[in-house]
Amino acid sequence: MDYLITVGILGGINIIAAMGLAILTGYTGLFSLGHAAFMAVGGYSSALLFMKLNVPFILAVILGGFIAGIVSLFIGIPTFRSQLTGDYFAIATYGFAEAIRLILNKWAYVGGAEGMPGIPKLSNVWVVLGFTVVLAYLANNFTHSQHGRNCVSIKQDEVAAQMMGVNVFKTKLMSLFISAVYCGIAGGLMGFYFSYLIPALFGSGRSSDMLASIVFGGMESLIGPIITSFLLFAIPQLLYVLDKYRLIVYGLLFVVMMIFRPQGLLGYRQMSVEDFKRTISSFKNRFKKQGSAADKGEQ
Amino acid sequence: MTLFLQQLVSGISIGSVYALLAVGYALVYSVFSFTNWAFDAFMVVGAFGAFYAITDFKLPIPLALLFAILFTMLVSVFVERMAYRPLRIREAPRLFMMISAMGANMSIINIINLQFGGHFRNFPQITGETLSVGGIKIGMMDVFAAVFSFITLILLWIFLYRTKMGLGIRASALDLLTSGIMGINNDMVAIIIFGISGILSGVAGVFYGIKYAVFPYLGLVTIKAMIASIIGGLGSLPGAVVGSLLLGILETLVSGYISSEWRDLFTFSLLIIVLLFMPNGLFGKSTKEKL
Known part of the structure; x- marks a missing residue:
């Protein structure tokens, strides 16, 4: 049971972070290699708020998320103003993330490379579940709002979107801010679960794990990354013998997915109750057709 | 003054390794307009190839170096064939190319890690001699690496600017579609480009392995070369060389005069400053999309 709770908590944290990245990479088409840094900022700042300023736990986590969002503006405003896209933006976020990690490594006040111990263990499964559900609801609303549609239009064609009157700079910045807030909250919950924080937790490995869940789950989908981020976390936990092959398989799957199914496992679909009904009825129809075809064949 | 000159020399030595890698990035970028994110793995393949060719x-x-370089070239062409070409032919978005390349990179490095283990290996000592010029000590190996790197780059320059095939590649760099219509085989160009960049990364991997150690994550240094090629301007070959030497020298000066701990932070801050104030680098073309 303890084991299941652990999987539930860490799975929930991964889902929150993946939803954040889904908004930036999946919807807006900006490829970030440094979102682990926003988790680090959220984690460290919420722990400091709680321990040094006695801010209540839930509020500290939320504020930590917003601090991560504000930090994201430091990289967002300059890069979006000089219209960096694609590879340039990816490298800039990578550099930014490494810089943050190096600063945390050197900063004695937060423990340097040895990390910050003694954070009370307050993240239980209900808190994480509550955060996950609320944030999923908000993310879903965002992606269906006008702002979410603006994001998709930028991803599909930036120039065309601009000509249709979308404020590209503002929309990109909003998308980055929201995704950083999500990652910050995930980092905060993680700190209060592990009861310590070290900069090594937020290396480029975590960024590529997050990326994997977006790639496998599908661009322009929330439910896809939610499912895959949970599976990608839970499956290696259950089959830990195979853990050493994990990254090799991820890598090969990246290539195979991009060649054969770049829209991700679930594609551009959102999951809803009607969707289930439609899937079931389409299956039924297929069986009926096959049945009737077989009948004709016999005749 | 001696310290300064000493730093300058080691800066040029590390800068020449960056230059090989940065030129590899620039070459691919100039023709196909995407960054080859699998470069890191090619470098590791080169270093491991040379190490095991000598020890096992x-x-x-010399034969071992040749073997490592040719092997890296084959891996590079293979990755192009498997991970890039299907996407290139379909004209997939650059995001997909990036993900595919990172996937190839991740797999190759982790296969090497699993197969050979993640420990550090010391490259067999080739020569430990040092030259002493006016109080400055220069390792023979550093000199050899720098000279060999520059010879490689000069050969590449001759190939690109003095042969017919090079002319074809330059035409493709100018406009891939038009050159394709004019009868240049773009798949062949891709094979040649990736072959050359494989050779460059193989050489760089061997020298980096000799200078430091051979381990599966030595390829992380390619991020420095990527930064150098951005400083020089993505897609510009002279820019890549100048940017690399500049970065190598600045890095060693920072670690010599301030602290080696702040070296990486300095490099990443430099990247962000360059991207802010001159996103096209020193010699690059404009990156803005044109209608």
Whole structure:
């Protein structure tokens, strides 16, 4: 049971972070290699708020998320103003993330490379579940709002979107801010679960794990990354013998997915109750057709 | 003054390794307009190839280097064939190319890690001699690496600017579609480009392995070369060389005069400053999309 709770908590944290990245990479088409840094900022700042300023736990986590969002503006405003896209933006976020990690490594006040111990263990499964559900609801609303549609239009064609009157700079910045807030909250919950924080937790490995869940789950989908981020976390936990092959398989799957199914496992679909009904009825129809075809064949 | 000159020399030595890698990035970028994110793995393949050719197969050193370089070239062409070409032909978005390349990179490095283990290996000592010029000590190996790197780059320059095939590649760099219509085989260009960049990364991997150690994550240094090629301007070959030497020298000066701990932070801050104030680098073309 303890084991299941652990999987539930860490799975929930991964889902929150993946939803954040889904908004930036999946919807807006900006490829970030440094979102682990926003988790680090959220984690460290919420722990400091709680321990040094006695801010209540839930509020500290939320504020930590917003601090991560504000930090994201430091990289967002300059890069979006000089219209960096694609590879340039990816490298800039990578550099930014490494810089943050190096600063945390050197900063004695937060423990340097040895990390910050003694954070009370307050993240239980209900808190994480509550955060996950609320944030999923908000993310879903965002992606269906006008702002979410603006994001998709930028991803599909930036120039065309601009000509249709979308404020590209503002929309990109909003998308980055929201995704950083999500990652910050995930980092905060993680700190209060592990009861310590070290900069090594937020290396480029975590960024590529997050990326994997977006790639496998599908661009322009929330439910896809939610499912895959949970599976990608839970499956290696259950089959830990195979853990050493994990990254090799991820890598090969990246290539195979991009060649054969770049829209991700679930594609551009959102999951809803009607969707289930439609899937079931389409299956039924297929069986009926096959049945009737077989009948004709016999005749 | 001696310290400064000493730093300058080691800066040029590390800068020449960056230059090989940065030129590899620039070459691919100039023709196909995407960054080859699998470069890191090619470098590791080169270093491991040379290491095991010397220790396990007992090949003499020049042969081992040749073996490593050719092997890296094959891996590079293979990755192009498997991970890039299907996407390139379909004209997939650059995001997909990036993900595919990172996937190839991740797999190759982790296969090497699993197969050979993640420990550090010391490259067999080739020569430990040092030259002493006016109080400055220069390792013979550093000199050899720098000279060999520059010879490689000069050969590449001759190939690109003095042969017919090079003319074809430059035409493709100008406009891939038009050159394709004019009868240049773009798939062949891709094979040649990736072959050359494989050779460059193989050489760089061998020298980096000799200078430091051979381990599966040594390829992380390619991020420095990527930064150098951005400083020089993505897609510009002279820019890549100048940017690399500049970055190598600045890095060693920072670690010599301030602290080696702040070296990486300095490099990443430099990247962000360059991207802010001159996103096209020193010699690059404009990156803005044109209608």
